[in-house]
Amino acid sequence: MFVILVYDTAVERNPKVLKTCRKYLHWTQRSVFHGxxxxxxxxxxxxxxxxxxxxxxDSIVTYSARSPDLIESGSLGVSLGGPGDIL
Amino acid sequence: MFVILVYDTAVERNPKVLKTCRKYLHWTQRSVFHGxxxxxxxxxxxxxxxxxxxxxxDSIVTYSARSPDLIESGSLGVSLGGPGDIL
Structure with missing residues (x-):
């Protein structure tokens, strides 16, 4: 499945949340991962x-689709860890 | 189409970005909209x-699917403007 994860957590917990997400997903942008x-x-x-x-x-929201083929990505402005590399 | 939009913009432009996104989408969480x-x-x-x-x-990334039926959402912790209301 293709997962987009966004988090809104207290500053003191951000490093642990980041580390956990990085084990499973790619970083897209500030507080957003996908994979x-x-x-x-x-x-x-x-x-x-x-x-x-x-x-x-804290709050964590995920959006998932059965396959990355079902998701189209787009972007404006600078590309950070953008989804272009895997979509 | 179902759209998830995440933005990472300079503080001074955030109000305008927020206002523009709110015209079209629902607020999910800090810097994330969907609709x-x-x-x-x-x-x-x-x-x-x-x-x-x-x-x-600045950076804006969108993920879109042909229909909201193709996207499942989940959450942990507190529900903010979460997707529960429309998904």
Whole structure:
């Protein structure tokens, strides 16, 4: 599955959230990651993040599609870790 | 089409970027919007954003799918303007 993950977490937890996301996904842009994961990898990522965030304060949202072929990407301005490399 | 838009723009341009995105999409989370747009609306949004950002400094990335049915969403922690309302 193709996953886009966005996070909004407290500054003091950002490094741990970043490190966890980097194990599974590619960095797109400030607080955004994307990549292909198996369902098991997706569950493992969610479990790892659950252990890192404060659920009363932080927020993580994912959007997923069955295949990257179902997702088209576009961009304006500078390309950061943009999706161009894998889509 | 279903569109997820993430932006990383200079602080001084954020209000204009936010205002432009809000005309077309729902706010998901800090610097992330989503929503259903026609192809014409998508082009109009991109054109409007092009007039607002500094292309040498700012970055906007979009992910789109033909239909919201192709996208599943998930979340951890607090729900902000989360996608639950329309997905």
């Amino acid at each position: 292909e994961l198996s369902a098991a990898q997706y569950r493992a990522l969610m479990t790892a993040l659950r252990g890192v965030i404060d659920p009363d304060y | 259903e747009l026609s192809a014409a609306q998508y082009r109009a949004l991109m054109t409007a954003l092009r007039g607002v950002i500094d292309p040498d400094y």
